[in-house]
Amino acid sequence: SQKIEQNSEALNIQEGKTATLTCNYTNYSPAYLQWYRQDPGRGPVFLLLIRENEKEKRKERLKVTFDTTLKQSLFHITASQPADSATYLCALDIDGNNRKLIWGLGTSLAVNP
Amino acid sequence: NAGVTQTPKFQVLKTGQSMTLQCAQDMNHNSMYWYRQDPGMGLRLIYYSASEGTTDKGEVPNGYNVSRLNKREFSLRLESAAPSQTSVYFCASNVAGAQETQYFGPGTRLLVL
Numbered sequence: 001s002q003k004i005e006q007n008s009e010a011l012n013i014q015e016g017k018t019a020t021l022t023c024n025y026t027n028y029s030p031a032y033l034q035w036y037r038q039d040p041g042r043g044p045v046f047l048l049l050i051r052e053n054e055k056e057k058r059k060e061r062l063k064v065t066f067d068t069t070l071k072q073s074l075f076h077i078t079a080s081q082p083a084d085s086a087t088y089l090c091a092l093d094i095d096g097n098n099r100k101l102i103w104g105l106g107t108s109l110a111v112n113p
Numbered sequence: 114n115a116g117v118t119q120t121p122k123f124q125v126l127k128t129g130q131s132m133t134l135q136c137a138q139d140m141n142h143n144s145m146y147w148y149r150q151d152p153g154m155g156l157r158l159i160y161y162s163a164s165e166g167t168t169d170k171g172e173v174p175n176g177y178n179v180s181r182l183n184k185r186e187f188s189l190r191l192e193s194a195a196p197s198q199t200s201v202y203f204c205a206s207n208v209a210g211a212q213e214t215q216y217f218g219p220g221t222r223l224l225v226l
Contacts, residue, residue, distance in 0.1 A: 004155075034214060043117075043203050043217030044156070089156070098213050099144065099163065100171065103156040 003027065004104040006090060012110045013080055021075040021107045023090035031096030033066055033073050036089045038106065044089055048075075080111045114139050117218035119204050125224045126194045134189040134221050136204030144207050145187035146215065147171075147179060149200040156203070162187055194225045 003026045013019050023033070032051055036044035050057045050066045050073065057064045063076040077084050087108045091101040117138045126132055138145065147159040158171030162181040176198060178190045187206075191198055201222050205215040 041220070043205070043220050044215075045217070046214040049214060091156075098207060098215065099146075099161060100158060101156075101215070105153065105155045 004090065004092060004102060006088075006104040007107040008105075010108040010110060012112060015080060015082060015111055015113050017080055019077040019080050019084065019109055019111070021088050021109065023073040023075065023104055025071050025092055028094055029068055029071070030092035030094050030102075032093040032098070033064075034091045034093065034101070035062075035064055035073075035075050036091065038087045038089055047088075077109075082111050082113050085110050116140065117204055117206055117216055119202075119218040119221050121221060122219070123222045123224075125226065126191075127226050128195060130194050131190065131192050132194065132223075133191075134202055134204075134223075135186070136188065136218060137186045138204075138206040138216070139185065140206060140216065141184070142206035142208055142216070143184070145181065146205040147177070147187065147189045148203045148205065149173065149198075150203060150220075151200050159189065159202075191223075194223075196225045199223060199225045 005024045007022050034049045035047045038044045048064045050064045061078045065074045087106040089106040090104045120135045143164045146161040148156045150156050157173050159177050160171055160179040162168045165184045168179050180188045201220045203220050204218040207213045207215045
């Protein structure tokens with residue numbers, strides 16, 4: 001079955017630095033890969049989506065890369081801020097219709113002032 | 114717009130009791146979803162409804178039933194709650210189709226004693 005692995009340990013970085021989070025997957029190649037943010041006690045909030053034929057996607061301080069050969073996506077937050085502290089989830093859309101997403105466990109990010 | 118709303122926010126049940134979790138969205142979305150989120154397991158799809166009048170099983174449907182009452186509302190019912198159903202339940206919705214991300218509600222925290 002499809003397996004997703006994200007950084008298992010929490011990531012602590014200094015304000016202003018770039019945070020890099022990893023999402024690795026096995027077996028099938030997803031049509032799309034999505035990144036969400038989740039704050040404690042709240043539901044996930046969509047951040048970025050990247051398609052299998054895209055190498056990179058950017059939105060403001062966020063950048064996502066997608067390497068289907070390595071079966072890996074990297075999520076970068078540049079010029080990080082304490083407000084970026086949250087758990088970040090990656091989700092794979094296997095069949096491309098966004099109905100059955102397979103979710104990673106998430107990586108907890110703490111940005112220290 | 115309120116987005117996706119869920120009731121109740123918290124609930125404590127005794128084993129064997131029944132309850133219905135309510136979800137409503139005001140974004141005119143076709144598809145709606147129920148997930149559960151557990152530590153170490155990530156988000157797992159329980160049921161989804163691609164459109165009004167249709168429902169399909171997800172990854173972990175056992176012990177649950179759903180009703181798509183109309184386009185706005187999608188309820189999740191536990192007929193005989195078990196301690197293994199202690200979890201945080203999220204409802205989500207989207208237009209459905211490629212690149213249509215899911216919008217999540219705030220969640221219902223359920224404890225089954």
